[in-house]
Amino acid sequence: MDGMTLIDVFSRWAHIGAAIVLIGGSVFTRFVLMPAATGLQESEHDALRERIMGRWRKFVMGGILVLLVSGFYNYIMVAIPAHKGDGLYHGLMGTKILLGIGAFFLASVLAGRSPRFEGLREQSAKWLGILILISAIVVAIGGFLKVAVKSRPAPDSASTLQSEYPVVRYTAKAR
Ligand code: HEM
DSSP states (O other): OOHHHHHHHHHHHHHHHHHHHHHHHHHHIIIIIHHHHTTSOHHHHHHHHHHHHHHHHHHHHHHHHHHHHHHHHIIIIIIHHHTTTOHHHHHHHHHHHHHHHHHHHHHHHHHSOOGGGHHHHHTHHHHHHHHHHHHHHHHHHHHHHHHTSOOOOOGGGHHHHHHHOGGGGOOGGGO
16 A cells, blocks of 8 residues: 555545534534523523533534545545546536535534624524535535446556446446
8 A cells, every 4th residue: 555545545534534523513512412401591501502612613613624625635636537527526526515615604603703693693503404404415425426426447457447347437427
């Protein structure tokens, strides 16, 4: 295994790990913490919220950074060379990236303090639900791209693969 393969594996690990932490934290907040905190008095509730968000904000910012760096690394270094000319792959990846950016925005403003987005935080149950839904779609697109959209064989193995497995030659478009 060469150095580049190790970096590719590390980047994939970081990407999926950050997604697990952020989505797991959002699901826990929406479906465990928020219902459990409903009985608290307003002052207690606000104090708890402030303490939790103070800590969670750091995970959100760190997680977004890791997702962006590892995501662009995976895309530019691994996926673009493997999926040259595959319109379905890049169309879906573009959709995934845009939805991902939408999810980053929602996660940031829900955990943030900007007065401009106080309205969203007042309806945090709704917006957190939307964030979880968007994230689930992003994960589904990522999984679909990995499993269902075949990559092109590496140039040095092309002749072997094409004669042994002609099906590997097709791109999503040819199907
Ligand atoms: C909410 C944000 C995001 C989440 C939750 C997320 C989640 C995931 C997951 C779970 C996978 C692995 C799919 C699998 O192997 O089954 C994946 C793959 C990938 N993601 Fe993301 N991602 C996010 C944002 C991004 C961004 C912003 C980029 C690019 C800039 C990106 C680029 C990629 C690439 C290139 C892959 C590999 C796809 C393939 O195997 O062909 N992701 N993502």
